[in-house]
Structures are given as structure tokens and as C-alpha cells.
Amino acid sequence: DVQMTQFPSVMSASVGDRVTITCRASQAISNSVAWYQQRPGKAPRLLIHSSSTLQSGVPPRFSGSSSGTEFSLTISGLQREDIGTYFCLQHNFYPPTFGRGTRVEVK
Amino acid sequence: QVQLQESGPGLVKPSETLSLNCSVSGGSLDPYYWSWIRQIPGKELEFIGYIFYSGSANYNPSLRGRVSMSVDTSKGQFSLNMRSVTAADTGIYYCARGRLQPDSWGQGALVTVSS
Numbered sequence: 001d002v003q004m005t006q007f008p009s010v011m012s013a014s015v016g017d018r019v020t021i022t023c024r025a026s027q028a029i030s031n032s033v034a035w036y037q038q039r040p041g042k043a044p045r046l047l048i049h050s051s052s053t054l055q056s057g058v059p060p061r062f063s064g065s066s067s068g069t070e071f072s073l074t075i076s077g078l079q080r081e082d083i084g085t086y087f088c089l090q091h092n093f094y095p096p097t098f099g100r101g102t103r104v105e106v107k
Numbered sequence: 108q109v110q111l112q113e114s115g116p117g118l119v120k121p122s123e124t125l126s127l128n129c130s131v132s133g134g135s136l137d138p139y140y141w142s143w144i145r146q147i148p149g150k151e152l153e154f155i156g157y158i159f160y161s162g163s164a165n166y167n168p169s170l171r172g173r174v175s176m177s178v179d180t181s182k183g184q185f186s187l188n189m190r191s192v193t194a195a196d197t198g199i200y201y202c203a204r205g206r207l208q209p210d211s212w213g214q215g216a217l218v219t220v221s222s
Contacts, residue, residue, distance in 0.1 A: 001169075004151075034208040043111075043212040044201070055210070087152065091207035095167040098152040 002026050002090050006099025014107045017078045021102045023088035025069040032092035035064055035073045038101075039084040047086075048073060080106055109134035111202050113216035119196075120222050125189040127216055129202030136160040136180045140206035143176065143187045146215075147198040157206045158185055192220045 003026035013019050023033065031051035036044040046055045048064035051071055061076045075082055083106055088099040115127035129141070143155040156166035158176040166174045170189070178185040189196065197220045203209030 032207075041214075043214045044203075045212075046208070046210045049208050049210075089152075089208060094165075095154045095169075096207055097154070100151045 001095060002029060002093050002097050004088055004090055004097055004099040006088055006102060008102060009100065010103045010105065012105040012107050013078050015078055015080060019075040019078050019082075019104060021073045021086050021088075021104075023071045023090075023099045025071070025090055027093075028069060029090045029092035031066060032090055033064070033066065033071045034089045034091070035062075036087050036089065037082075037084050038087070039081075042084075044087075075104075078104075078106065082106075109204060109211050111204065111211060111213035113200060113202050113213045115216060115218070117217055117219060119192055119218060119220050121193055121220055122191055125187070125192050125196065125200075125218055125220070127187045127200055127202070127218070128184050129186070129213060131183045131185075131204075134204075136178060136183060136185065139204055141178065141185045142203045142205060142209050144201045144203060144209070144212075145198045146201070147195070152201075155187065155189075155200075194220050196220050 005024045033051045035048040038044045051066045052064040063074050085101045085103050087101040110132045112130045119125045137160045140157045142157040146152050158164040164176045173190045175188045199215040201215045203212040
């Protein structure tokens with residue numbers, strides 16, 4: 001299975017900060033990466049698909065990018081409601097595999 | 108807006124079968140794929156498998172042989188059965204819409220395997 005190494009595992013930042021989370025794939029996976037947000041006690045929410053396409057209804061402060069086998073999610077201007085866990089998913093190879101998640105805290 | 112809700116026993120005995128249902132509201136099972144995903148404590152999310160609204164299914168090879176899924180379009184539900192469970196199957200089980208990058212998820216159901 002493709003391994004998705006996600007880092008950092010925990011990030012603490014201030015409101016308004018730019019936050020970047022990265023997943024590194026164990027092999028080339030094209031742009032077949034999605035990013036999810038899970039707020040405490042809530043269902044996961046799809047933010048980004050196809051590496052950089054914003055899901056409908058998601059605020060534009062969220063963006064995705066890629067370089068080779070590294071994929072990044074950036075929050076440009078962290079808001080308090082962005083508290084939660086973020087995780088990546090690759091679906092280029094079956095079975096789809098996930099990163100371990102990044103818990104984002106607001107200072 | 109589609110909503111999904113998992114239901115089923117929260118406690119299952121070792122060697123028995125874990126059974127969960129997912130009720131879909133605000134949308135039809137047709138023409139989508141529907142998935143099950145789980146999170147074991149201390150591990151990353153694990154994809155269990157998916158089923159098409161027509162009933163064809165595909166499972167994670169690591170779980171194949173223990174897992175089966177079914178769909179009941181008349182009830183707006185799909186189901187997961189996992190046989191011969193052990194404590195290592197304890198975790199949160201999610202149902203979701205979509206085959207490879209699900210776009211809507213349930214909140215998850217905690218299932219504990221213990222005698």
C-alpha cells in the first residue's frame with residue numbers, strides 16, 4: 001500500500017497565521033490527493049480534491065498544492081473555527097490510504 | 108444536503124460479527140458508491156471497502172475474507188459486516204459517500220470488541 005507520511009502531527013498557531021500541512025507519498029501518485037478537516041465531534045469534511053481543487057462551499061483561505069510526491073494544504077489566515085484535525089488521502093492506488101493527521105490548535 | 112448516520116451495537120464479543128448500518132438522508136443511494144472507513148486508536152484511518160448502489164462491492168485486500176457489504180435502496184441504507192472480530196478491530200467506523208475520495212461522511216460509530 002502507498003504510505004502517506006503526514007507532518008507535523010500537531011501545530012499550534014495564532015489567528016491570522018499562515019499554516020501549512022504536508023503529506024509525502026511513498027511513490028508517485030499523480031494528483032490523486034484529497035484533504036479533509038475534522039472538527040471535534042464532527043464528521044470529516046472534504047476540503048480539497050485532485051490535489052488543489054477547492055470543494056464547493058469551502059472558504060478560499062484553504063488551498064492545496066503539490067511538488068512531486070509532496071502534497072500540501074495551506075490555510076492562509078487561520079481562524080478559530082479551523083481548530084481540528086486535518087488529514088490527507090491518496091486514491092491513485094487501491095486501497096486508498098490516509099495520512100496520520102495533523103491536529104491544529106489556536107494559541 | 109446528504110447526511111449519513113451510522114448505527115449498530117457498540118460492543119461486540121471476540122470471534123463474533125460486527126454489523127453496522129448507515130442511513131442516508133437528503134439524497135438517494137442512486138447513482139453513487141458508498142464506503143466504510145475505520146480508525147483504530149493510534150493508527151491512521153483505514154479504508155475498509157465500497158459498494159455501488161446496485162450492489163457490486165470491492166474490499167480492502169487486508170480485510171478481504173472477513174468483510175461483506177450490502178445495500179438496501181428501498182430503505183436508503185447500506186451495511187457492513189465484519190466476521191471473526193478481535194480486539195484489534197476496536198475503533199470508530201465511518202460510512203461515507205464516494206468510492207475513492209468520499210465527499211460526505213457520517214460522524215462515526217464507536218465499536219468496542221471485548222468479552
